[in-house]
Amino acid sequence: MDRISRSPAMTDVARLAGVSHQTVSRVLNDHPNVKEQTRIRVRAAIAALGYRPNRAARALVTGRSQLIGVVARNSTLYGPATMLSEFEQAAADAGFAVSVGSVRELDRSSMNSVVERHLDQRVAGLVVIANTASAVAALAEIPEDLPVVFIDGDPASGRPVVTVDQVAGARAATRHLLDSGHETVWHVSGPTDWFDSAGRIQGWRQTLEEAGREVPPLLSADWSASEGYRTGQMLARMPEVTAIFTANDHLALGILRALSERGRRVPHDVAVVGFDDVPEAAYFIPPLTTVRQAFGDVARAALSLLLGQLGDEAGTARQIVVPAHLVIRESAPARV
Amino acid sequence: MDRISRSPAMTDVARLAGVSHQTVSRVLNDHPNVKEQTRIRVRAAIAALGYRPNRAARALVTGRSQLIGVVARNSTLYGPATMLSEFEQAAADAGFAVSVGSVRELDRSSMNSVVERHLDQRVAGLVVIANTASAVAALAEIPEDLPVVFIDGDPASGRPVVTVDQVAGARAATRHLLDSGHETVWHVSGPTDWFDSAGRIQGWRQTLEEAGREVPPLLSADWSASEGYRTGQMLARMPEVTAIFTANDHLALGILRALSERGRRVPHDVAVVGFDDVPEAAYFIPPLTTVRQAFGDVARAALSLLLGQLGDEAGTARQIVVPAHLVIRESAPARV
DNA sequence: AAAGCTGATGTTATCGATAACATTTGTGCA
DNA sequence: TGCACAAATGTTATCGATAACATCAGCTTT
16 A cells, blocks of 8 residues: 555565665665676666665765755855856766755854754765855864865865965956056955955055056955945046956946946056956956856865865865966957 | 764763653654653753754654755856745755755756756755746656745646746836837847746737837847847847847846947937846946846745645645836936 | 685664654542 | 543654675685
8 A cells, every 4th residue: 555655665676676675785885796687687676666765764874974065155146156056066976965055144153053054964074165264263163073175265274175266366367457558456355354355465466566566555345336336436536547456247347337437438548357257247348357267167176175085085185276367358458 | 982973862862861762852843741841951961962863864764854955957147046045044944954956958857867866865845946848848757746846937837836927027117118208118038938038028018019019029039148239239220229128137238238339328319127136237337227026035935835835735825926026227217 | 525715695783763652640520 | 539631751663774794605725
């Protein structure tokens, strides 16, 4: 009766194949000591019944799940969303499922509750998109023995980290503007407590200093078009500003609008370079020169670092840096 | 020895509290028949040990997991990404974890493999962001008895569906343009096989017909700024085009650029209305009038429909429609 | 030919929870 | 006072897999 409704278990397969359930388990786990003929018979029984191993039972006895938890602050932003999607694909290929845990704020209690939720599920490992030092600090509760990989985290934390080479990206952007003949480059950064922002600021400043140029005051904003606009309104009134490097494309969008309202032409009067290369950056007015980050590579690198820890291979890399490269469009063309 | 490393189980709590493990289980599940004093003692033991119930064990014996699978096509787009994030929050509040499964393509085999992955995990239910009829068709493999909710799916499918009122949104947009004095409104739609596109087309067409206006030929594109630009280049050359309603904000962005290049002023020469209200829409040049969808409401509605099915309450709603409303900005102001 | 492997398979214990049933304790009422 | 019934708690079976150990052929090896 209830045999029909219940989904088949290993013993059902065993009965049909005329073997013990342990042999079925061996076939499933590719254990060598199974006769080829038996293996085939078991496989046939599995297919016939549409058998599907119960992960809960497996997790219970082995003590490990095939689940990776991802903690993200705001998976609505282009970067995190892309990363999450890419990561899920990579994890699936490696036989892992991905459980997400978004958090609205970075305070300790929200972070802890997300981590708790993941621990409840007995995730095998955690990937944390931790953009700020405070996020890293709020994660103090993560047990030492749980494998973790940080994306964009603090390289000095001792935990494995995957980062985009923000410094090099920012250098390329700044260099490009100087090479186009600008005297100096202004920078509108993201929130200064973000690692990403810090790297971009550093690359920008270094490049100016190495070229012996004046370093204008740093302007910082959140990542939104809205703050870009407000900052842009100010910059648009300053005739000495001829080149602006912004920490992301949405800031750049706001700045472009402020410049346009003020009648300052881009790139003729002011050149603008963004960061991210969101899909629509090519259709801003004018099309945006920006720095592209290889999010797919970041996701795959994070997975490989995590799998390295799961396999307790002590010798795996602790830090991976993924390059960023300049994409030149009209907002800051190759030459003025 | 190994007591230290192993995370505490229910029996450990029971021993410390001086009760049986079953009593611990009762406390955990808020069973009424537990003396208050015992309850307190057990709670204290739980806290003291940092005990955390093993979901795998629970899932094994109850036969149901506290896991909801989400199938999304492209969680990088603003809509799906926002929805996913909101959904995760809502699910967490209800004690459910969320496992994501993205697919790059909508073909049958990718869809099936995602569903398989979720079934392997014994998800309690599935939420499918199925934007096209083909996606729904590709999901034929979902077992009849697995609770499923579609977001943006086909209302005629018989499965519970949550949709945004695309028709009403499109009507509001079109109506607004007509009210501003335009003779007719051109529409650049998304891919015509998307339910969203179909609803928006329908609302647009209805409104024009009811007003006795000429219905211009339908232009359709994918959702990208890139195709918006190409379509915009064509529209910009047609002096009779004075009002354009686009199926999303990124298309609108491409069109704005094409119009700008051609020297057609927005909104003076051509008014433009988008759809989505992405956060940066207010900073397009000019700021975009658009239709906002309440993605958070969609996510919560989907969750409630799903939980309704899990609780086998037969009488729950089968379809929820979430409103959309017009946000007026400069690309199509209140009056010309 | 007996001892000793090794490969193939089966048996039983186990993970950590809930379900079902059993037992003890407590309370109201005739 | 004692009986009936409810409340509180304990005992044992169970879910479906893997781990550990046991068994049993069929081969070497000396």
